[in-house]
Amino acid sequence: MPADVYRALTGDPVTARDMLVAQQRLAWQALVAPLWRRMRGLLDADITARSRQLADGGLERLFADLHPRATWRNDELHLTGFRRGAVDLRSRGLVLVPTVFGWPNLGIGPTDDSSVTVPVLVYPMLDAAQLWEPATQPPAIVRLLGAGRASVLAETLIPSTIGSLAQRVGLAPATVSQHLAVLRDAGLVTARRRGREVLYYQTPLAATLAGRASRRSTCLPCGGHRERRTVVRCGSMGISHHGRTERLDLADPSLREWTCRVLHVDPDRGIVLDRSAFYPGGGGQPPDHGVLLWQGVQTRIVGTHKGDDLYLVPAESDPVPPVGIEVRGAVEDDRRTMLMRTHSGLHVLCGVVFRDFDALVTGGNMEPGEARMDFNLPQVPVGFKTLLEDAVNKELATDRRVSVRVLPREEALAIPDIVRTQTNLIPQDEQEVRIVDIEGLDVQADGGTHVASIGQVGRVQVVKVESKGRQNRRVRIRLSS
Numbered sequence: 001m002p003a004d005v006y007r008a009l010t011g012d013p014v015t016a017r018d019m020l021v022a023q024q025r026l027a028w029q030a031l032v033a034p035l036w037r038r039m040r041g042l043l044d045a046d047i048t049a050r051s052r053q054l055a056d057g058g059l060e061r062l063f064a065d066l067h068p069r070a071t072w073r074n075d076e077l078h079l080t081g082f083r084r085g086a087v088d089l090r091s092r093g094l095v096l097v098p099t100v101f102g103w104p105n106l107g108i109g110p111t112d113d114s115s116v117t118v119p120v121l122v123y124p125m126l127d128a129a130q131l132w133e134p135a136t137q138p139p140a141i142v143r144l145l146g147a148g149r150a151s152v153l154a155e156t157l158i159p160s161t162i163g164s165l166a167q168r169v170g171l172a173p174a175t176v177s178q179h180l181a182v183l184r185d186a187g188l189v190t191a192r193r194r195g196r197e198v199l200y201y202q203t204p205l206a207a208t209l210a211g212r213a214s215r216r217s218t219c220l221p222c223g224g225h226r227e228r229r230t231v232v233r234c235g236s237m238g239i240s241h242h243g244r245t246e247r248l249d250l251a252d253p254s255l256r257e258w259t260c261r262v263l264h265v266d267p268d269r270g271i272v273l274d275r276s277a278f279y280p281g282g283g284g285q286p287p288d289h290g291v292l293l294w295q296g297v298q299t300r301i302v303g304t305h306k307g308d309d310l311y312l313v314p315a316e317s318d319p320v321p322p323v324g325i326e327v328r329g330a331v332e333d334d335r336r337t338m339l340m341r342t343h344s345g346l347h348v349l350c351g352v353v354f355r356d357f358d359a360l361v362t363g364g365n366m367e368p369g370e371a372r373m374d375f376n377l378p379q380v381p382v383g384f385k386t387l388l389e390d391a392v393n394k395e396l397a398t399d400r401r402v403s404v405r406v407l408p409r410e411e412a413l414a415i416p417d418i419v420r421t422q423t424n425l426i427p428q429d430e431q432e433v434r435i436v437d438i439e440g441l442d443v444q445a446d447g448g449t450h451v452a453s454i455g456q457v458g459r460v461q462v463v464k465v466e467s468k469g470r471q472n473r474r475v476r477i478r479l480s481s
């Protein structure tokens, strides 16, 4: 270890520990969390498949394809490439652990005979490549079976339980069970019992069908407008969820359509979904409008009600979907895209006013394409309106990237000027903070939706600068189309 790193770690162990923990947490959020459900599903599938091998053909069968460096013969497990000699497993046993990471390596430990810990053999899980390439069906099969049923069928390539399938395809277990019943009746999936579990897997007919269909279907190079399922997951309800609703808008502000389920309907407050991309309103950005589509019926969504749950307010006199039903959600694209441009434009305004005029924000509000922001600016410089408009548009032309990340509270508050408003608006009990960073210009704690780079804002016109009180100046902007 380099001497300076050693000194840093041992000089102030508490700080070093906290820093390492924070870094590890960031790594988890960035690298693992978005894929965790899928990883879990594939690990389950691996364990299921291995158990089946063990039941069918004993240890010989189990180790036949576990790893090229592991073979079972004469009641001994032979591992090549290890120089530890022999380990007596009698009375201790061996735990087999599939891993998503470390392919193509094999690991074992502890190999010390005196160790009381049960030795663990860590091996790469089956079908690790599926982690990156979700099981898909040819478009013809999707049209024949519907998207949900087709994805269930695709995932049964690996023998799986209903729970594991539900995790991997992102549907409720009850829905998966219904799809499986239909697929079994059609002879595409078969089931077998293993202990208390029932495993479902594809029949040869399913494989033949997929093979035929893929030869005949036309190629859809991009897979259509496929929904992304990456979610900011960080333990804090406020950042990935509101009540029971998973906030898809926070993870992917470009998402406009998705499938979800109605969890609850309150006659006064509105509809609660399990997953929603409707921005609920907040931080000056108004709530989204859109529709829910179900069984040929449309429910217009005109607002939100934020309580213990996130309620979507239906248009008066529109029919409301029943609880438990699967619906297609859609956010009105024009309005949301305009709000994202407007919101990001305000951040640029805020960053420029702070950088060039040293003034902090005291308030603000926006509508699609129009916004106002108040600054604490006792002395208004000569030519302020024109100077500001030019500086903002010059910034927009640089097309800086807008990045979003989630940080532990202490780390977020340590960023200089993190909160450009005069009062610190981050709630005391919020352990994690979502940061919106226009790199090099403006960094803020922010729960809103933003464009990916500021070039997408377009041009901004400073419409008016008004005095609101002795120190307060109100800047009104409009987006040029």
Ligand SMILES: [Zn+2]
Pocket (backbone or CB within 6 Å): 283, 343, 347, 444, 446, 447, 448
């Ligand atoms: Zn904002």
